[in-house]
Amino acid sequence: MAPFKTSFTILAAFFSLTFLTTIKSETLFARELSAPDQFGLKPEKMTHLRFYLHNIITAQHPTAVPVAQAATTNTSSTFFGLVMVMDDPLTVGPDLNSTLVGRAQGMFVKSSQSEVSLTMTMNLVFTEGAYKGSTLSVLAQNLVLKNPRELAIVGGTGVFRFARGYIQLRTHTINKTTKNAIVKYDAYALHY
Numbered sequence: 731m732a733p734f735k736t737s738f739t740i741l742a743a744f745f746s747l748t749f750l751t752t753i754k755s756e757t758l759f760a761r762e763l764s765a766p767d768q769f770g771l772k773p774e775k776m777t778h779l780r781f782y783l784h785n786i787i788t789a790q791h792p793t794a795v796p797v798a799q800a801a802t803t804n805t806s807s808t809f810f811g812l813v814m815v816m817d818d819p820l821t822v823g824p825d826l827n828s829t830l831v832g833r834a835q836g837m838f839v840k841s842s843q844s845e846v847s848l849t850m851t852m853n854l855v856f857t858e859g860a861y862k863g864s865t866l867s868v869l870a871q872n873l874v875l876k877n878p879r880e881l882a883i884v885g886g887t888g889v890f891r892f893a894r895g896y897i898q899l900r901t902h903t904i905n906k907t908t909k910n911a912i913v914k915y916d917a918y919a920l921h922y
Contacts, residue, residue: 864888
């Protein structure tokens with residue numbers, strides 16, 4: 731009986747050390763931080779940005795192009811299954827020749843069989859002024875025919891680090907023949 735107790739004690743000690751080592755190494759994976767200022771974060775503030783997105787599908791140099799589609803996309807009234815990639819200019823005014831402030835880079839998918847709806851994932855990449863080099867990340871449903879409509883801001887970089895908020899969209903103009911559109915964006919971003 732003594733050899734069994736000794737073996738059991740040694741085995742129990744081994745598993746205890748293994749378990750404690752595992753717990754210790756797993757606690758190093760993540761830790762809570764008490765103060766955002768450890769990362770140079772200042773108190774949160776709200777920024778309002780207004781600009782115009784130019785979605786150019788039909789032109790010599792389109793800014794949005796199809797990259798994939800379902801076999802049934804062309805027979806769908808909503809173009810369900812169409813995937814497009816975009817690098818759309820963002821300008822201060824609705825005129826494409828007004829000051830360029832950035833680009834909307836990402837993709838959108840025609841994701842509804844019953845209404846004109848896009849699932850969008852994009853980065854608003856700012857190239858001018860105080861926000862140059864900063865981005866806002868967007869992931870949202872865009873009900874194209876609804877005015878106004880909203881997109882969710884889910885993150886950002888640079889000035890917009892830890893951003894969250896929303897963008898209110900209004901279609902400024904759309905050409906039903908070319909499908910080219912100008913959309914007014916009012917972005918409200920809470921960030922550090």
